[in-house]
Amino acid sequence: MANDFSIDGMALAPGVVETIVAIAAQEVDGVASVGSTGVGSLTSMFKTKSAAQGVEVEVTEDSKLQIAVRIDVMYGYSLPDVAAQIRNSVAEAVVSQVGLSASRVDVYIDGIQFNK
16 A cells, blocks of 8 residues: 555555554464565565565555465464464454455465474
8 A cells, every 4th residue: 555545534544554464464373474584585685674564455446455465374384274364364453443344365375484
């Protein structure tokens, strides 16, 4: 989301919804991190890691959100189950905190992390 957008007279600054999405995703069991943690990622070399890195949000013409979340999952967790839980958690968080529903929540699993 590049610009502010308004919902019923409330303006949200860029990054607000992304932060809500990142926190909702991070709270799901099995999620190791939101956003790329790989040292090989070219974009990670030039950007500082924020709470919303790895989250993209677009607002459609009918005021619905299309959300993409990139995560790493802890080894041993069912990938389809973690993705389903993220979709549910994110959808509930944006409805309750922003008042918009998500028409789509896409989950991209970028990696697996092992216990250290």
